[in-house]
Amino acid sequence: MKIIRPIEFLSLLSFVLISQISNAQDTDQRLYEIIESVSADSIEHDIRKLAGFGTRNTFSDTVSETRGIGAARRWIKSEFESISANCDNCLDVFYQKDYVTPEDGERIPKEAWVVNVLAIQKGTKYPNRYVIMSGDIDSRASNTMDFTTDAPGANDNASGMAGTMEAARVLSKYDFESSIIYVGLSGEEQGLFGGKGLAEYAKKNNWEVIGILNNDMIGNIEGVDGVIDNRSFRIFSEPVPPTETEQERRMRRFYGGEVDGISRQLARYIHGNVETYMPEMNPMMIYRLDRFGRGGHHRPFNDMGFAGVRIMEAHENYNRQHQDIRTEDGIEYGDVVEGVNFKYAKKLTAVNAINLASLAWAPPAPNKVEIGGIVEPNTKLRWEAVEGNIVGYKIYWRDTTAPQWQYSRFVGDVTEFTLDGIVIDNYLFGVVAVGKNGHESMVVFPSGTFR
Numbered sequence: 001m002k003i004i005r006p007i008e009f010l011s012l013l014s015f016v017l018i019s020q021i022s023n024a025q026d027t028d029q030r031l032y033e034i035i036e037s038v039s040a041d042s043i044e045h046d047i048r049k050l051a052g053f054g055t056r057n058t059f060s061d062t063v064s065e066t067r068g069i070g071a072a073r074r075w076i077k078s079e080f081e082s083i084s085a086n087c088d089n090c091l092d093v094f095y096q097k098d099y100v101t102p103e104d105g106e107r108i109p110k111e112a113w114v115v116n117v118l119a120i121q122k123g124t125k126y127p128n129r130y131v132i133m134s135g136d137i138d139s140r141a142s143n144t145m146d147f148t149t150d151a152p153g154a155n156d157n158a159s160g161m162a163g164t165m166e167a168a169r170v171l172s173k174y175d176f177e178s179s180i181i182y183v184g185l186s187g188e189e190q191g192l193f194g195g196k197g198l199a200e201y202a203k204k205n206n207w208e209v210i211g212i213l214n215n216d217m218i219g220n221i222e223g224v225d226g227v228i229d230n231r232s233f234r235i236f237s238e239p240v241p242p243t244e245t246e247q248e249r250r251m252r253r254f255y256g257g258e259v260d261g262i263s264r265q266l267a268r269y270i271h272g273n274v275e276t277y278m279p280e281m282n283p284m285m286i287y288r289l290d291r292f293g294r295g296g297h298h299r300p301f302n303d304m305g306f307a308g309v310r311i312m313e314a315h316e317n318y319n320r321q322h323q324d325i326r327t328e329d330g331i332e333y334g335d336v337v338e339g340v341n342f343k344y345a346k347k348l349t350a351v352n353a354i355n356l357a358s359l360a361w362a363p364p365a366p367n368k369v370e371i372g373g374i375v376e377p378n379t380k381l382r383w384e385a386v387e388g389n390i391v392g393y394k395i396y397w398r399d400t401t402a403p404q405w406q407y408s409r410f411v412g413d414v415t416e417f418t419l420d421g422i423v424i425d426n427y428l429f430g431v432v433a434v435g436k437n438g439h440e441s442m443v444v445f446p447s448g449t450f451r
Helices: 006-025 029-037 040-051 069-085 154-171 193-205 248-254 260-277 297-301 342-361
Strands: 091-100 112-120 126-137 180-186 206-214 231-239 283-287 308-313 324-327 331-333 371-374 381-382 390-399 407-412 418-419 427-435
Touching: 029 154, 029 206, 029 260, 029 342, 040 069, 040 154, 069 112, 069 154, 069 180, 091 193, 112 193, 112 248, 126 154, 126 193, 126 342, 154 180, 154 206, 154 342, 180 193, 180 342, 193 297, 206 260, 206 342, 231 260, 231 342, 260 308, 260 342, 283 407, 283 427, 308 342, 342 427, 381 427, 390 418
Parallel strands: 126 180, 126 206, 206 308, 231 283
Antiparallel strands: 091 112, 112 180, 231 308, 324 331, 371 381, 381 418, 390 407, 390 427
């Protein structure tokens, strides 16, 4: 038996550590495979099918097999079940529902069940950690209380629903450490009731929600402003959680973090992944919960303290949104299939798919990240260790006016580190856990200080 001398052991240890760091920084070829696997033809088929139900208004027909939201959600459920059958029953498919009445909101014309369709792909290591992709099942005509007039909702939001189903088809071929939920939400047009019901369900069942990627209109490239753009898209995220405490608000005043809430970190994560794996795309970080004065189904999750963003097209066409199908003064109104660009919907579906995969392959984020370095020439950070297949941790920092993380340093498998020569006053900082597969958790902004 060969005896390894101490100096040889140290050299071997250094080689292993360097190899692990190198591997942690390599791109994951599986994400390129996922991008290539997303099918525009499949998305087109599903959008046409959903638009073909006539109207999917939340209060439309639930008995017919060919028209109304009842037929639509049964078809979505059957498609999820078919996907599950092709992956050895890897998806748990079921309805989650809540009852609403006219007393619950001014856009509710009658009592009805708001029914969501869920397909859960359980994680192999962290089954109670969930990353969610959502699309809306329901559509509407000009009058949201009109649940009989045709409202095909091809882009708003058959595109987001079809993208969610396609992501399930593609990602169901892989195993992930954390769980992924693909969900069709109802009641969006009447007041975000489907998202509210699912967020409450998640809280009640003690789900650890990594974040929700809400897809609402991902198929239009022709803006009402005349711009045609098939590469740009928007990521809406709020700056800090609405559930923050008064103490947290006071801390922000002195330590910063006005744009470093969990939803903003999720948006940055998506932005960074797209720049790495889909450099042809132009992700636009929008520093706002949603479009001006409007809302989407990620908001109820934000209200419950979960991270959530809205992913959508960059240029909207208001003539095609919430409009009865008609022609007036030579202008065509209505959200019909002809207004959807399926190749663009494919791109945004791929954006979602690679981020779902990255987050589900990544280790849990470190807890209790704290920072020190007041009136010192260095910045110190410490955190709690993460259990699992990690190679170590990485510290990120950026100028206080920079929208994205600019600098980083892999620091190994330690729980504290000092950045020599980096003055705490001039930057913002965060910490991630890095898995042995190279995937990183979302950045965790410090929540405490120490000396």
